[in-house]
Amino acid sequence: GIQVEQSPPDLILQEGANSTLRCNFSDSVNNLQWFHQNPWGQLINLFYIPSGTKQNGRLSATTVATERYSLLYISSSQTTDSGVYFCALTTSGTYKYIFGTGTRLKVLA
Amino acid sequence: DTGVSQDPRHKITKRGQNVTFRCDPISEHNRLYWYRQTLGQGPEFLTYFQNEAQLEKSRLLSDRFSAERPKGSFSTLEIQRTEQGDSAMYLCASSFGWDRGYNEQFFGPGTRLTVL
Numbered sequence: 001g002i003q004v005e006q007s008p009p010d011l012i013l014q015e016g017a018n019s020t021l022r023c024n025f026s027d028s029v030n031n032l033q034w035f036h037q038n039p040w041g042q043l044i045n046l047f048y049i050p051s052g053t054k055q056n057g058r059l060s061a062t063t064v065a066t067e068r069y070s071l072l073y074i075s076s077s078q079t080t081d082s083g084v085y086f087c088a089l090t091t092s093g094t095y096k097y098i099f100g101t102g103t104r105l106k107v108l109a
Numbered sequence: 110d111t112g113v114s115q116d117p118r119h120k121i122t123k124r125g126q127n128v129t130f131r132c133d134p135i136s137e138h139n140r141l142y143w144y145r146q147t148l149g150q151g152p153e154f155l156t157y158f159q160n161e162a163q164l165e166k167s168r169l170l171s172d173r174f175s176a177e178r179p180k181g182s183f184s185t186l187e188i189q190r191t192e193q194g195d196s197a198m199y200l201c202a203s204s205f206g207w208d209r210g211y212n213e214q215f216f217g218p219g220t221r222l223t224v225l
Binding site (some may be wrong): 030031033035042043048050088094095096098101 | 140142144146151152154164165167198200202204211212213214215216218219221
């Protein structure tokens with residue numbers, strides 16, 4: 001089956017710093033999302049981005065499907081950005097999302 | 110517009126007992142999904158429904174697990190004869206169907222199960 005790897009696995013930042021999270025996948029994808037999982041376990045939708053680039057405030061994301069990767073950019077990080085970031089995707093013929101390994105982010109005040 | 114809701118939020122049970130969880134999807138969504146997440150891992154797919162039809166099941170869904178969506182609205186996930194290895198967060202998600210041409214899933218808050 002498809003492999004989904006995220007890097008880095010852990011990241012510690014000072015408040016105000018910028019960061020780039022990466023998601024590599026081993027097969028072509030039909031759907032791709034980025035989620036933020038808060039400390040209470042809620043998965044919050046950040047982007048639905050099977051291809052192209054999107055921006056939402058301090059966050060932006062780019063997916064280059066032909067090269068099988070997606071990037072999530074966080075600018076001017078805040079302590080509330082702490083948590084785990086997952087990319088998740090589906091491949092042809094199925095609607096189930098396969099989640100990546102996650103990046104655990106901690107933003108220090 | 111209310112999001113996906115799940116009940117209960119927490120469940121503590123003794124090994125061998127049966128438990129049932131409920132999920133109410135976003136009202137316009139006709140696809141509903143169940144996932145399981147253990148500590149330190151990403152969610153893993155269990156099963157999904159298109160309206161009332163269960164269309165895909167993971168091999169993770171042993172014969173002790175059963176899911177239903179009888180009227181194409183809310184869904185229940187039942188675990189029979191619970192084991193300590195069933196302790197996890199059970200997540201429900203919903204999305205629009207094939208007619209929208211995309212599959213953006215929205216997740217509920219989860220039910221955290223602890224089996225003693």
